[in-house]
Amino acid sequence: MSVDLEAVAHLASRDRRLARQVLSAQQAQAAEEARIAAADAAMQRQLQAAERRQHLAAQTRATQRREAEERAADQRARREARARAARQRAARWRHRAASLVGYVRGHADDVYAATMYLLAVGGAVYGQITAAQARGWPMLAGIVVAVAIEGLALVMALTAQKMRLAGEAARTPRALTWLCAAIAAGINYLGHQHASRVGAGLLAVLSLAGIVVWEIRSGARHRVELRRRRLLPDPPAAFGWRRWLRYLPSTAAAWSVDVRDRVSPRAAYLLRRAAAERQARRTAARRNQIRRLARRTVRVASRRGDTGAVLASLTWLAEHGTS
Numbered sequence: 276m277s278v279d280l281e282a283v284a285h286l287a288s289r290d291r292r293l294a295r296q297v298l299s300a301q302q303a304q305a306a307e308e309a310r311i312a313a314a315d316a317a318m319q320r321q322l323q324a325a326e327r328r329q330h331l332a333a334q335t336r337a338t339q340r341r342e343a344e345e346r347a348a349d350q351r352a353r354r355e356a357r358a359r360a361a362r363q364r365a366a367r368w369r370h371r372a373a374s375l376v377g378y379v380r381g382h383a384d385d386v387y388a389a390t391m392y393l394l395a396v397g398g399a400v401y402g403q404i405t406a407a408q409a410r411g412w413p414m415l416a417g418i419v420v421a422v423a424i425e426g427l428a429l430v431m432a433l434t435a436q437k438m439r440l441a442g443e444a445a446r447t448p449r450a451l452t453w454l455c456a457a458i459a460a461g462i463n464y465l466g467h468q469h470a471s472r473v474g475a476g477l478l479a480v481l482s483l484a485g486i487v488v489w490e491i492r493s494g495a496r497h498r499v500e501l502r503r504r505r506l507l508p509d510p511p512a513a514f515g516w517r518r519w520l521r522y523l524p525s526t527a528a529a530w531s532v533d534v535r536d537r538v539s540p541r542a543a544y545l546l547r548r549a550a551a552e553r554q555a556r557r558t559a560a561r562r563n564q565i566r567r568l569a570r571r572t573v574r575v576a577s578r579r580g581d582t583g584a585v586l587a588s589l590t591w592l593a594e595h596g597t598s
Contacts, residue, residue, distance in 0.1 A: 403421035404421050409466055425459065435449045464479040
């Protein structure tokens with residue numbers, strides 16, 4: 276509230292004391308109004324600051340809530356991704372397990388043979404390592420020697436298999452395979468006979484069993500392919516034990532024919548060529564013999580003057596040649 280100076284001056288001209296009181300009252304009222312205005316302004320500022328703080332707090336809470344929601348969504352996404360990855364891994368493992376089970380069911384003989392081969396080779400390697408240690412060699416040296424011997428045997432067996440599929444006899448690699456097996460068996464027996472001959476014999480048998488299993492299984496696996504490539508003959512005929520007991524002579528004759536004729540196509544071709552060449556040699560020898568006989572007959576008939584025999588011999592020589 277502003278002070279009315281003109282009214283105060285007019286009042287002062289009449290009564291100064293009253294004018295001073297009025298002026299003081301007006302100044303006090305003006306000061307009070309100023310104080311109230313300042314208080315209102317301060318309150319307004321506080322209210323505005325409170326509103327700003329509330330707005331900021333609301334924004335902060337909204338931001339925190341949004342971040343919490345985003346974190347929760349991200350965590351849910353990660354959990355779902357982990358769960359999806361776990362399901363995929365489980366599905367892959369189930370597929371692998373099912374494939375393994377299916378393979379084992381479909382190739383039970385191969386799996387069993389491979390297991391027996393690994394057991395035999397493992398026993399042979401163990402025997403060779405312990406034999407080397409018994410002679411004071413370090414374990415590493417025994418491992419190297421055992422792996423070298425068994426590995427060389429396997430390499431030669433694989434080489435022989437490849438050569439047989441190519442149509443070759445593969446005698447050298449097969450011989451080297453059995454040589455490695457014999458060396459391994461000898462090492463196992465001689466290296467353990469001082470402790471137990473039975474154990475030494477078993478280890479030696481394991482050394483030979485591995486290559487026996489390999490040779491039999493490899494031959495059985497590739498027989499169809501070898502027959503398809505015309506490198507092996509057909510399987511032998513089975514006559515049955517009852518026929519052998521009842522009709523022994525005819526069965527033995529048929530078996531002999533089967534043994535004679537059951538050869539690979541390439542061998543059959545070579546046998547036919549050999550038979551043809553042998554027959555040609557026999558025919559040539561017979562003709563030469565007849566020619567010599569005809570010449571001798573012509574000479575004898577000429578000396579005797581038998582013209583009929585001479586003409587017959589000359590006719591035969593003209594037909595069959597004189598060379």
